[in-house]
Amino acid sequence: MQIIISNTSKDPIYEQIYVQIKKHILTNELQAGEALPSMRQLAKDLDISVITTKRAYEELEKNGFIYSIVGKGSFVSEQSNEMIRERKMKVIEEQLLSAIENSKEIGVELAELQELLTLLYKEET
Amino acid sequence: MENVVEMRNVNKTFKGFALKDFSLSVKKGFVTGFIGGNGVGKSTIIKLIMNLLQPDSGEISLFGLNYKNHEKEIKQRIGFVFDNNVLYENITLAEMKKIIKPAYKNWDDTLFHQYINLFELPMKKQIKTFSKGMMMKASLTFALSHHAELIIMDEPTSGLDPIFRRELLDILHDIMQDSEKTIFFSTHITTDLDRIADYITFIHNGQHIFTKEHYKIEEDYAIVKGETNLLDRDTEREFIGIRRSNHGFEALTTNKQRTQNIFGDTVILEKPTLEDIMLYTKKGTDHYATSHS
Amino acid sequence: MLHLIRKDIVLQKYTLLILLPVLFIDLFLDGSRIYVGILFSIAIIMQSFATDEKSSVHFLLNSLPYTRKEIVSSKYVGACVFISLVLLTIFIGNLVIHKEFVPWEQLLFIASIVAVFISLAFPFSYLFKSQYLMIASIVLFVLYFIIVAKFIPDLNDWIRGAVQTLLSLDDTLLYGGAIFSVILLYFCSYMLSVRIYSRKVF
Structure with a gap:
């Protein structure tokens, strides 16, 4: 999964992540049931803070794109x-x-x- | 969310400096960056958290325990790095390890040697021959080798070259893969915080101005630029630290939405850096800073 | 706390490696056991104290899982360890070189004088700084030797005489009382140092 972050963009970083993961889901690049990297792993990979990825995942979950299982991680939701x-x-x-x-x-x-x-x-x- | 550090209504008075009714909490599982100018009380607060200073009044607890009854237990779970070298200088790292290792129940020799190799530190050279960067790496090695749950660092990146600062941030990212760990560190170099800090705690003149999620800062704060004739007694109250010139004004708002509603398109709003916030807060009166946060 | 005492021995190993053999040589040259015993004990103990006096060391020790009480205790117990080391060296040295046992009264006398000195020096140093104490002691020693050399050549003999008289007093009660007083003084000094150090700002 490719995510490109721009530090000079007007959009907050969590929104950039949100938009890009959403796109990956909508284009079926990420398929239903597929596991997303853990928040902490993604934060490390993107060299940003954990709370930023946390916020992005929370937004994705709120809008039904992903779901989380405590202790297991986050997964792409079934999209009709x-x-x-x-x-x-x-x-x-x-x-x-x-x-x-x-x-x-x-x-x-x-x-x-x-x-x-x-x-x-x-x-x- | 669980707090690892809890300071409640702490008072501490020195000659020429006072911490009044200071409260602060540090969230478990996250990195909190601690910012503020020189001499505003950052080191005092870190010393209070480490029990190197005792408060005149108020409560300080770590991991839900107080120092009065659980001093050793608390310190077992803390890894510390200070801005100046605290290691004995006339001995080697090998000897220093002999001194520090027995103090910790959870000391991990394998981990220690991993960091020594990573940092390429010589075990058999006297510590006084180390450069500032090496001393810092040595301190960091000791802080990280006993599986501390809370890592407290006072200006760990000051005086370090940019390459090692990046390496340090990578190490911190690695540590934060474990959601049981907490990092609290003060710094002058606010760009380091963009890469790692989850929460920003900002203090000024012994007062806690705010603790916010990092992304929340750019949602609340903004740099406002506009023509000077927009400023009058009422509108000035919307800002802290106004900078006027012949060509217009620049100010900091703590309520971006409100400013947008009041001024609409007559002003330009920009994302503030942490440095902007520090600078304008210093310029503005403390009264404004606290009443608006 | 044992770790802290071990730390002091690790830190002072060069001092010990140099001073203890010098002590041995001194015994060989038939110097005054009591004088060098006292002098060496004090030198080693104060050297160890001074090593830990930088504010950076206070930061280190107090950030490690030790309490302030333990840090002070380790200095007082450590002082006893260092005295024992010096006394042991004297005892063995004498046994090897002169094939004789050092009378226990002499060893006790050395230990008592050092203990009295420590009892005064430690609280003073915790309150201020041992540097002042070192300077004061050095000045006193130099003055003492000048006075002995220039003005009262028999001062040494006089003191030696007094010490001899004291040591030859065969009164268990007197000894018991003296030992008790020294221990009491040492303990009071320890309590005072703990109080001072727990309030110290560094």
Whole structure:
């Protein structure tokens, strides 16, 4: 599992870890039931404090991505496809909302925005 | 969460220095970095925790035990490193080991020699011929060779080169793989803390300003930059330690969210370093610092 | 506490390795047993005390699992060990060189004088610093020898005479009383030192 931490990023370190592990889970790179490194091991590997990894794991657990068994460690939760899709849709919605906000600020019309979206969508694939 | 060190309402007065009603706790299983300027009482607090000084009043307990009845038991479980060398200088490390080893029930010779090899320390040379870095490594070896549950260090990284400072942090990471261990250390070099400290304890003029989770500091504190005309008697109260110039002001807020609500986009908020917090707290009055934390 | 006494012997091994053979040689040269016995005992004990007087050593010993009482106790018991070593050297030395037993009164006399000195010196040193004591002692010794050499050449003889008279007193009660007083003094001094040291700030 690759995790890259930036010390100059605006995002707190625990959030960077959270986001990256979440991505690994959502892309199935980490599979359900797979054990995550222990908080203390990960802290050592990333050269950061234990409490930072602890916070990241707590957030992951709170949002249902992982579960912990006392004395055994943390494991990736079972993810139903529907759950993942739902979660992803929510993210997409949020991102589109901010795109709309920005468009309105500088007076970009809906048609123009749609056109841009279509263009970008085709370019990506 | 369990506390390894507990200081409650401790008072200690010296000539020209007073610790008033000081309380502090150190959490088990974590690294607590202890910061503050020179002469604000860091060493005094470490001495109180080690029972090298007795408080005038108040309670100090370690592992839930007090020094009055359990002094030896407590000290068995502590590993210590001081900023100056406390080892006898006219003898060799081998002889020093003969002196320290019998004091500890849990002394581990294998572990001791592992560290000696790791640090490449000579056993047969007089300790007075050691460089500052070697003395520090020797002290650290003794602190780590008896499976201490609590490791207390006073400025362990001062005067050490950056490479060994990194090595030291790696060793501390290794120790912290065991969740029964606790590390409490004071330092001037706040960048060391970013890599290892779980909690930051900050004191100023004998007062405990805060103990916070490391990540919580950047959530609460921020450096605020803006135009000087934003400052008036009311808004100034939001800050500690304001620095004005002809081109604007810079200040520290202890409540980032509130500052954002009040000033909105008229100011820039930046992540503060621990040094920023120390500097501005020193600039600001102690009154502000404590009432806002 | 035994570890602390062993520590003092480890630390003073060079002093012992030098002084005890010198003591042996001195016996060979037929010097005054009592004088050198007292002098050497005091020298070794105070040397050992001074080694531990740096504030860094106080930090070390008090951070190790020892109590302050044990640290003081080890010095008092250790002093007895060092006296015994000196007396043993004198005793064996005499046996080997002169083929004679040293009278036990002499050994006891040496031990008593040293004990009295320690009883005064230790609390003083815990309160202040043994450096002052060393300086004072050295000055006194030098003065004493100058006076003996220049002005009262028979002072030594006079003291020796007095000591002889004392030693020839065949009064068990007197001896018993003297020993008891010395032990009492030593014990009071120990109690005082514990009190002083437990409040010491270093």
